[in-house]
Amino acid sequence: xxxxxxxxxxxxxxxxxxxxxxxxxxxxxxxxxxxxxxxxxxxxxxxxxxxxxxxxxxxxxxxxxxxxxxxxxxxxxxxxxxxxxxxxxxxxxxxxxxxxxxxxxxxxxxxxxxxxxxxxxxxxxxxxxxxxxxxxxxxxxxxxxxxxxxxxxxxxxxxxxxxxxxxxxxxxxxxxxxxxxxxxxxxxxxxxxxxxxxxxxxxxxxxxxxxxxxxxxxxxxxxxxxxxxxxxxxxxxxxxxxxxxxxxxxxxxxxxxxxxxxxxxxxxxxxxxxxxxxxxxxxxxxxxxxxxxxxxxxxxxxxxxxxxxxxxxxx
Amino acid sequence: xxxxxxxxxxxxxxxxxxxxxxxxxxxxxxxxxxxxxxxxxxxxxxxxxxxxxxxxxxxxxxxxxxxxxxxxxxxxxxxxxxxxxxxxxxxxxxxxxxxxxxxxxxxxxxxxxxxxxxxxxxxxxxxxxxxxxxxxxxxxxxxxxxxxxxxxxxxxxxxxxxxxxxxxxxxxxxxxxxxxxxxxxxxxxxxxxxxxxxxxxxxxxxxxxxxxxxxxxxxxxxxxxxxxxxxxxxxxxxxxxxxxxxxxxxxxxxxxxxxxxxxxxxxxxxxxxxxxxxxxxxxxxxxxxxxxxxxxxxxxxxxxxxxxxxxxxxxxxxxxxxxxxxxxxxxxxxxxxxxxxxxxxxxxxxxxxxxxxxxxxxxxxxxxxxxxxxxxxxxxxxxxxxxxxxxxxxxxxxxxxxxxxx
Numbered sequence: 001x002x003x004x005x006x007x008x009x010x011x012x013x014x015x016x017x018x019x020x021x022x023x024x025x026x027x028x029x030x031x032x033x034x035x036x037x038x039x040x041x042x043x044x045x046x047x048x049x050x051x052x053x054x055x056x057x058x059x060x061x062x063x064x065x066x067x068x069x070x071x072x073x074x075x076x077x078x079x080x081x082x083x084x085x086x087x088x089x090x091x092x093x094x095x096x097x098x099x100x101x102x103x104x105x106x107x108x109x110x111x112x113x114x115x116x117x118x119x120x121x122x123x124x125x126x127x128x129x130x131x132x133x134x135x136x137x138x139x140x141x142x143x144x145x146x147x148x149x150x151x152x153x154x155x156x157x158x159x160x161x162x163x164x165x166x167x168x169x170x171x172x173x174x175x176x177x178x179x180x181x182x183x184x185x186x187x188x189x190x191x192x193x194x195x196x197x198x199x200x201x202x203x204x205x206x207x208x209x210x211x212x213x214x215x216x217x218x219x220x221x222x223x224x225x226x227x228x229x230x231x232x233x234x235x236x237x238x239x240x241x242x243x244x245x246x247x248x249x250x251x252x253x254x255x256x257x258x259x260x261x262x263x264x265x266x267x268x269x270x271x272x273x274x275x276x277x278x279x280x281x282x283x284x285x286x287x288x289x290x291x292x293x294x295x296x297x298x299x300x301x302x303x304x305x306x307x308x309x310x311x312x313x314x315x
Numbered sequence: 316x317x318x319x320x321x322x323x324x325x326x327x328x329x330x331x332x333x334x335x336x337x338x339x340x341x342x343x344x345x346x347x348x349x350x351x352x353x354x355x356x357x358x359x360x361x362x363x364x365x366x367x368x369x370x371x372x373x374x375x376x377x378x379x380x381x382x383x384x385x386x387x388x389x390x391x392x393x394x395x396x397x398x399x400x401x402x403x404x405x406x407x408x409x410x411x412x413x414x415x416x417x418x419x420x421x422x423x424x425x426x427x428x429x430x431x432x433x434x435x436x437x438x439x440x441x442x443x444x445x446x447x448x449x450x451x452x453x454x455x456x457x458x459x460x461x462x463x464x465x466x467x468x469x470x471x472x473x474x475x476x477x478x479x480x481x482x483x484x485x486x487x488x489x490x491x492x493x494x495x496x497x498x499x500x501x502x503x504x505x506x507x508x509x510x511x512x513x514x515x516x517x518x519x520x521x522x523x524x525x526x527x528x529x530x531x532x533x534x535x536x537x538x539x540x541x542x543x544x545x546x547x548x549x550x551x552x553x554x555x556x557x558x559x560x561x562x563x564x565x566x567x568x569x570x571x572x573x574x575x576x577x578x579x580x581x582x583x584x585x586x587x588x589x590x591x592x593x594x595x596x597x598x599x600x601x602x603x604x605x606x607x608x609x610x611x612x613x614x615x616x617x618x619x620x621x622x623x624x625x626x627x628x629x630x631x632x633x634x635x636x637x638x639x640x641x642x643x644x645x646x647x648x649x650x651x652x653x654x655x656x657x658x659x660x661x662x663x664x665x666x667x668x669x670x671x672x673x674x675x676x677x678x679x680x681x682x683x684x685x686x687x688x689x690x691x692x693x694x695x696x697x698x699x700x701x702x703x704x705x706x707x708x709x710x711x712x713x714x715x716x717x718x719x720x721x
Contacts, residue, residue, distance in 0.1 A: 015717060051501040053704070078501045084494030101502040142498070 004029040004184040005050070005153060010059035012045055012208075019045040020056070021208040027186060027201070032179055034195045034216075035188040036296075037205035038304050043188045044081065046205075047155055050186075051078050063153065074103035077151035081158040081188075083142050085130045091141060092126035098145045109148065116144045120170070135162055143171065147178065154178060154185045160194060172198060192297040204300065206307045212299075220293040223302070226267050227251070227292045228276060233260040234284035242283050248276070260287065321538050335406065338368050338377040342385040349417050356406060369397055381410060390418060461669035462642045468592050469665040473635050476599050476661065477628070479520040480607040484620065486512055487611030487703070496703045505700040509612075510692070513604045517597065524596075591668050594681060599661025602688040603627070609695035612702030613710045634662035645670040655680050657687025694719075 005027040012020040020042045027033045037043050048054045050061060052068060061068045063075070086094055092113070099109035117123040120140050125133060133141075139162055147154065156175070160168050175198060179185060189195060195202060195216070202219065204212040212219055232239060236253055239261060243250050252264040267276050273291055280286055294302075334354070338361050341347060350358040359377070361368060368380050380397040394414065396402055420430045444458060487509075490496045499508060610623040634653060641650045645667045654664040654672075660680050664672070701718040708714065 048704075053497070053500050073502055076501075078498070080494075080497040080501075082494045082497060084492075084498075086489075086495055087493060098498065098502075101499065145498075 001028040001031075003027065004064055005186070006062045007046070007050075008060050008062065010046070010049060010056045010061065012042075012049065012054070012056050014045075018208055020049075022059070023205070023208065023210055024059075025203050025210065025213060027184060029184055030179060030182055031200045032175065032185045032187055032198050034199035034202035035186055035205065036190075036192075036195065036202055036300060040207075041205045042208040043205060044157065047078070047080075047157055047186075047188065050155065051076060074149060075152045077102075077146040077149065077154045079142060079146040079154075079156045079159055081161070083139070085138055085141065087129070087131040089130060090126075091122075091128055091130055091133065094130060095141060095145050095148075099148050102149045102151075104149045112148055113144065116148065120144065136164060136167055139163060140167070143174075147174075150181075150183075152183060154183050155188075156185065157188045158190070159187070160189065160191055168194075192295065192300060195296045202296070204303055206304050209307070211303050211307055216296070219299065220296075223294050223299050224291070225294060226269055226271070227264065228267065228273070229262070229264050229288070229290055229292055230280065230286060231256070231260055231262045231288040232280065232284045232286055233258070235259065236261050239263065239283065246279050248279070260285075262288075264292070321535065335378040335403075336376070337379040337381055337406075338371070339381045339383075340365060340368060341381075341383045343383055343391045345391060345421065346383060346414060346417055350410070350413055356409070372397055373399055379406070383414075390422065392418070464588065464669040465642055465645075465666035466638060468588070468668075469635060469638050469662045472592070472596055472599055472661050472665055473631055475520060475524070475596060476603050476631060479516050479600055480603045482516050482519075483513055483604045484607040484611040485617065486516070487608050487699070488614065488617055488620075491612065491703055491706075492616065500703065505703060506696045509605075509608050509696060509699045513601065513608060513692075516604065517600055520600065521597075588668055591677070592665060595661040595665055595684070598657075598681070598684040598688060602657060602661075602684065602691050603631070605688065605691040605695035609698040609702070612699040613705075613715060615706060619710075630656075630658035631662060634659035638663060638666045641666050651676070655683060657684045660684055 003026045005025075007023060007025040007027075010020055010023050011018075023042070023046065035043050035046070045054070049056050050068070052070065052073065063072050066072070089097075095113050096106065096109055099113065100106060104112075114123065117126065122137055122140060125137065130138060130141075143159070146156075159171060159175075163171060172194065175185060175187075187195075187199060199216055201215050202212070203210055214222070234242075236255060239253070240250060243263075243265065247268060249266040250263060251266055254262045256262055271279070273289075277286065277289060280289075335356050337350075337356060337358050339346070339350065339358055340361060340363070347360055350356075352358055365380075365382055368377065371377050372380050378398060378400070379402065382395045382397065383391055384393065384395070386392065391414075394410075396407065396410070423430045423433065490499070496508075503511075606627050610620055610627065613623065614620050637649065637653060641647075641653070641663060644650060650663065650667055653659045654667055655676070660683070664677075664680050668677075697719050698715055702710075
């Protein structure tokens with residue numbers, strides 16, 4: 001997996017606050033890379049450094065092997081979390097202006113804008129002032145302007161905030177399409193559900209430090225809690241006894257209509273899924289069995305709390 | 316601007332309909348026939364009782380009653396005017412002038428002096444001022460005109476700097492509050508954004524100013540072509556009365572007025588004045604616009620700008636206020652220093668220029684102004700760069716100093 005963007009030992013300090021502490025990341029080419037972390041973790045600081053809005057105190061960033069320089073600006077698209085538009089300006093005119101700031105020639109920008117406006121069904125708004133638009137429409141325009149110049153690297157900071165479910169869906173489809181067309185996408189969010197849906201890789205940052213990095217599956221498996229869910233045709237009470245003997249913890253059970261019970265169990269670390277099935281088979285008819293991998297949400301909470309406890313105990 | 320000049324004249328002329336009928340009860344008999352009728356005044360000498368004439372004023376037969384009572388001493392110095400409406404200043408001053416002339420004449424006669432001798436003795440002295448050049452050549456200069464030019468141009472510069480500087484500040488705040496700044500700053504450097512804004516508004520300002528000058532001159536020119544101000548005695552009298560109060564020099568010039576005007580115009584060094592005006596306008600604007608941009612970037616809303624506006628605008632205000640003293644002493648030490656220091660020079664130097672400023676001082680002042688705006692632009696750039704992405708913090712001077720060092 002080729003690395004498209006590499007962040008190498010970047011440090012950034014603001015007055016008394018260490019925003020980024022010796023952080024290194026590798027964003028693989030053509031992936032959707034989730035940048036996760038609580039508020040104040042340093043995500044936005046890092047994103048600003050990648051966009052060359054601020055410069056790191058130490059460390060470097062390489063884009064496709066080249067040191068980050070002003071000519072890369074036209075190859076990056078950025079949708080910030082706090083986003084806005086000039087209220088009194090006309091929509092079409094403003095979209096053109098922002099596209100040209102990224103280096104697109106005027107007529108090409110205009111053509112492409114018209115295409116996207118029609119696609120998002122906002123072509124009627126070309127000559128209206130931005131303040132006449134609803135928030136959702138403004139955000140559509142911001143999204144269009146971000147991707148218009150077909151950048152190789154796209155950075156979305158909380159792209160879904162403020163969108164209704166239909167538009168969230170629209171956006172998700174577009175992001176997946178962009179990946180198909182070859183873009184590399186960095187995606188910073190708190191919306192863990194979208195992380196699981198969209199991201200291949202993630203990195204978790206807290207207090208300026210990297211806590212986790214890897215593919216979503218790797219991380220989920222690395223944090224497995226050996227929790228399984230299955231359905232067995234047996235009365236609950238006898239199940240309870242049997243499970244105790246097998247040194248399997250019963251977390252939850254739900255009685256089902258046909259005398260079977262749906263149980264959530266945690267086994268010891270040594271038993272693999274297959275081994276557990278073998279242990280359970282004698283207990284009764286097994287009609288469903290799956291491992292419950294922790295959700296990104298759970299991992300996030302667990303990891304962030306753990307690191308916060310560590311730093312608290314240091315102080 | 317043209318409207319400012321034209322509308323009062325039109326209004327004054329409209330008001331001119333209607334002659335005022337003035338009843339005169341003169342118990343002294345000194346002023347019979349002395350008041351001259353004019354387009355707007357008609358004097359009627361009546362011999363009825365004061366009360367009956369007063370009621371005639373009330374019922375509209377007369378507009379005014381001038382009552383000169385029998386004096387307690389020999390000479391009438393008191394008179395009373397009764398009217399049911401406000402008496403125009405020009406009418407009142409005409410009456411008192413006429414009366415005082417009459418009393419003076421009679422006093423002179425009583426002392427055995429022929430008033431005509433006094434009249435022919437009155438001479439208007441023609442005082443022409445020349446300014447000596449370093450080469451020994453001399454050029455005519457007119458103090459009053461120079462004062463006017465100097466003050467007017469410095470006031471103009473003061474207002475322009477504020478108006479356009481504020482526009483820069485407001486633009487910066489708008490970009491900050493609408494949050495578009497982060498998108499823009501991912502494509503251009505903050506310094507470029509700030510410069511672009513300052514330059515753009517400068518061009519808008521220049522265009523507006525040129526249009527303003529051209530239109531005002533054009534409209535006023537057309538107006539005087541079609542609408543002869545000489546038909547409006549009231550307006551002229553107003554103008555004349557005002558001029559008499561402020562400018563005794565003009566008194567003796569009425570006859571040779573046209574020739575004089577040409578002389579005056581020729582004595583003004585238009586080239587220097589206009590070029591300097593443009594230079595100080597642009598230079599002063601650039602210096603202050605950068606500071607205004609910095610202020611805008613440091614705050615979150617227009618309300619918070621107050622605490623920074625005062626120190627920044629203080630030199631300008633000071634310069635304007637002191638200008639009034641500098642017109643009396645354009646070559647003094649105070650004038651020199653204030654016209655050199657870049658923060659006050661745009662306003663103060665313009666006051667000095669119509670009086671003529673030695674070229675080396677002018678060049679010094681201009682170079683310092685250039686250095687000044689380069690410095691404030693650099694300084695503002697540092698603050699702008701950090702401020703535009705900083706929200707919510709209550710900014711103090713200490714905070715700004717920190718930003719300088721980032």
